[in-house]
Amino acid sequence: MTQPAGAPATTDRPDEKHLAILRALARKVLWLSAWTIHNANHLRDNPDGVKVGGHQASCASLTTLMTALYFDVLRPEDRVAVKPHASPVFHAIQYLLGQQDVDQLRRFRGYGGAQAYPSRTKDTDDVDISTGSVGLGVAMTAFASLIQDHVRLRGLTDGEPPGRMVALVGDAELDEGNVSEALLEGWKHDVRNVWWIIDYNRQSLDAVVSDRLFGQIDRLFEAMGWDVITLKYGKQQEAAFRQPGGEALKDWIDRASNALYSALVFQGGAAWRAQLTADIGDRPGVAELLAQYDDEQLHALMTNLGGHDMETVLEALHGIDDDRPKCIIAYTIKGHGLPFAGHKDNHAGIMNAEQMDAFKQRHGVPDGREWDRFAGLETPADELRAFLDAVPFARDGRRDRSAPPVAVPERLPAPSGARLSTQEGFGKILDGLAREDGELANRILTCSPDVTVSTNLGGWVNRRGIWDRQRRSDVFRDQKLASAHQWAMAPEGQHLELGIAENNLFILLAAAGLSHRLFGTRLLPVATLYDPFIKRGLDALNYACYQDARFIVAGTPSGITLAPEGGAHQSIATPLIGMAQDGLAAFEPAFVDELEVILRWGFEYLQRDASAAPATDWLRDVEGGSVYLRLSTRPVEQPDRTLDAATERRxxxxxxxxxxxxxxxxxxxxxxxxxxxxxxxxxxxxxxxxxxxxxxxxxxxxxxxxxxxxxxxxxxxxxxxxxxxxxxxxxxxxxxxxxxxxxxxxxxxxxxxxxxxxxxxxxxxxxxxxxxxxxxxxxxxxxxxxxxxxxxxxxxxxxxxxxx
CATH class of the missing domain: 3.40.50.920 (Rossmann fold)
Structure with missing residues (x-):
């Protein structure tokens, strides 16, 4: 529990009535999330006999933070990726805001009900960013911010203020390697307007996390140019620290191991008193300080961490007044307010019937009114309704945006040449689009993980430039040094160059492919990578498709036909991946005229939605999706022909x-x-x-x-x-x-x-x-x-x- 460097920004103290309502809502959110999970596991019919689950402890650690965010801090333009295991908290908040139906809560983790993890495509409430595969939703907020800035700096939006891309991060999620990869890419591109709020409850799925982890978090984020804000102590603790003996108590908290602190949280007030008396009871003022609290009060004091203190959270979040990326380390307790709080085995723990009865009594919820929005709260229901109706984040209802489709020309530029590879043809088609400067070309954003030239995107980039916040000249060109690549960087550039990290590529595609939904601006993302390395980013590719992001990805070169490169660069299984991946139409043309037809169709396919498609089409064609092109570097003789409409359809x-x-x-x-x-x-x-x-x-x-x-x-x-x-x-x-x-x-x-x-x-x-x-x-x-x-x-x- 050692105190890290850094302190939260502060503002004037929030209004007491406002605080009281938010605290009441936090209690209701905790109740609803716990009851939703209890209903799914103990009350609802379970014909399979399989445990339903639901992570009551992981929900409890985030209730204060999420209540503060959704009911006070966030604005409609903000976007949030919720920690997967806090899904019931999100659904409870949406229910209180009128964006979720009680029937969905009753069917949580059941067919047609609220999903186990927030899902853009499967949930009916206002999900911004799907989560579930831990770490990917976190990283997506960084790439969503880059896409937001891309469309703003290119003048493709209506001039609305930029939103904050917020991730609620489990501390164990930081173990995922893709998070570190995303941090580095964000540093390269000077990422802005990103908040990662770390639920630092010091527990993972199986154990208590290593001591002093926060110190490594500090150094990691600061090295990447982020501001680190730490919410460690609540207002009760800070008041106690100012009393005689308070410095000794603070020093004990800072030195206590995560395992000891968690164990004492589980044991309660008497155990706190015994441990503190044994360790620092002889220090001046400590005995008198402890004597001021009975066991219940002492337990409340020692668990009054920053992430559970509404006033502390609001002061910190409202105190942020710039667009630098923020890492907010919020100290919390896993299972806070539940009977198994702090126990290292509580990750999958669910209250039994007796524990739930006691929990219900503590929250003042009468039998039969478990799903009522305001049952058990002292604040009058009319006041709560008026408060919720005025919540800025939800004042305009659902926030999912839309954008009109971009017209696709009847023909794309046809590459010339009797002998071409499909990879070369792909590059020439894009180069031709760049020359024509039509609306289709203006909405294309290309990207590649440091293989832009070797995947034939060089011509496009020469004409359209690399996107950057700042205008940066091509030094080689300025020095009059011969180069085939004229890679000037500017805010109007239409290529986003990434480092060699395929996870980053696919998470960027997830963000860019949802630009019309997140920011009301349609982009047509086109990405290239070496075909065998699709497998390196497969989790992120699946994640992008699961969110219904729309993009074209060219895996090239492919197969053992990339002969001299050897087995490490030769793909085998990718045709099967293309067939199996939902949301992705996979093609492998042999000839460039086929590729032109597929690309032309693909740009239209990206923009389909079910409401506009003929009812007779089969599901994939009705809904549209993304496109995967498996291309080759092998030049082949091109057929001398003109394709008719029937052949194009085939x-x-x-x-x-x-x-x-x-x-x-x-x-x-x-x-x-x-x-x-x-x-x-x-x-x-x-x-x-x-x-x-x-x-x-x-x-x-x-x-x-x-x-x-x-x-x-x-x-x-x-x-x-x-x-x-x-x-x-x-x-x-x-x-x-x-x-x-x-x-x-x-x-x-x-x-x-x-x-x-x-x-x-x-x-x-x-x-x-x-x-x-x-x-x-x-x-x-x-x-x-x-x-x-x-x-x-x-x-x-x-x-x-x-x-x-």
Missing amino acids: IVAGGYWLREPAPGAELAIVYTGAVAPQALEAFETIAEEVPGAGLLAVTSADRLNAGWTAATKARQTQGDGATAPVEDLLAPLAPDAGLVTVLDGHPAALAWLGSVRGHRVHALGVEHFGQSGTVSDLHSAYRIDTEAILDACAAALLERRRHR
Whole structure:
């Protein structure tokens, strides 16, 4: 409990009546959160017999802080990421503000009820930032602040004041590495208007945290340019410190270990008295000081920490008068006000029926009125209603914003060249958009984790510049030194350069992809990273999609086709990730004209919402989402063709016949992405021997699979004749035809095609770590070359004829 450096800013003392109402509301929030969890675990039907849970102790440590924030400090433009385990506190506050229905509280952690952790997409109340995977919501507030400043400095907003991005942080969340990564990135970009309020209850899920952790927190945040404000002592403690013996008491508190302090909190007043008497009872004035308090009062004094003292909290938060980032260390007690407060095992603890009865009596809540908004409070209900109606944060109701869609042109700039890679084509399309300077280009924000040039974003950045708060010239250009990259930095720049941290990239995309919801300004974020390193940021990617953030991410280069780079830079499983990740439409085009169609569709897909989509579309198309492009550095010969509207629709749906099969064809080669040349070569080799064979280009295994799943469910549940694009594609083939599938990735990404109509599949792909070599060497070694395709075709034909 040692006192760290730093002290809270102060203002004039809050009005006593105002304080009394806030304290009453804090009691009600504690009651409602505890009762919500109790109802879910002990009163509601539980047919599964599985523990529901709910973290009553983690809620209790934040009730004062969250009450002060939501009912007094916050304004409508502020955005908050709530500590995951304090979700019931958030729902209780929303209920008191009229933004949550009691039925949702009754069904907490049940189907259709308030969620276990605050969710933008699953909760019905006013959630700003989803949390749950600890540390990610914390980091998102920093990146949301950068996006807020980006749209403001570029003049894309209506000039409203900037909001504060607030994270309520469990002290154990600071162990997450992504938090430190985000701090460093925030320092690089001079992050502003961010408050991280640390619930320093000194307990994690399994134990009491290390002593003097706050000292490390201090140094970490100060090194990153943050102001550190510490709320350690409440007003009762400060008053006691001013009495004779008070300095000795303060010194004891500062020296006490976290474990001892927590144990005494659990044991109560008599244990406090015995410990203090034994340790400092012979110090002048201490015995007399302790004699002023009975055991209950002494316990109240020793647990009067800064994070539980409403006046201390309000003085500190209202005393902040600049936009520098703030780390506010609020000392609290896990389980404060509950029977298991301070016990190291209380994380998953839930009050039993007897404990809840005593808790109910202490809060003055009559039987049958447990869900009443004001039951048990001495303040008249009319006063409380008037107070809540005037709360600044909720005065305008729900605060989720919207923005009109940005028009997408009928065609994107078409790259020229007979031989191109999809990565090169991607860069040229963006460069062409930058040249045209239309509204679509003006809303694009690109970003990359220090691989901007190697993922072909250089042309875009040369024309659109790097975003920075300050105008910074390109020194190499000023010195007249030759460079292909003209990377001037300015507030109007449209590329945000990140360090090598993929978690940061995806959390930035979560913030940028919600700009229309958070700030009322639509951005179209486009990001690049090396495809294998998607796995390094997978938790944050899932988090971004879970929030329904909208963005395009290009994983490039990909596969063992990135031959000389070796296994560490060669992706295998990413096609399966693209198929499995909800909220993400994954594509892997082989040709640049396909890529143009997909990008054009993708920019529109990012902007869809369910209310504007045709009711006949399947779920993913109705709701829209984000887009993942798996691109390659392998240059391939581009087809000399003009795509018609029907082919474009098939490209977006996931596949089209590059070579149409004859009715009843006995064989088809199916390929995805960079292996197109060997698939085409193999097809041309067998075309005369197997007349009528087909060559199927799969641009999106994900979209084909999702469409098939949607049609299957429709037939099962509605009994209609719904068909999927993949079913129509495979319909011309003979029922016992062979399919040879091939891609530079895991073979399972295409092997499922055999289930659509019962065709036999010979699936080629990469199942093991790559290695360095030439493209031809590796394709041969891993059997995705022309010879392997031909061998698989021969085996498929032999198998078919054997079974006829």
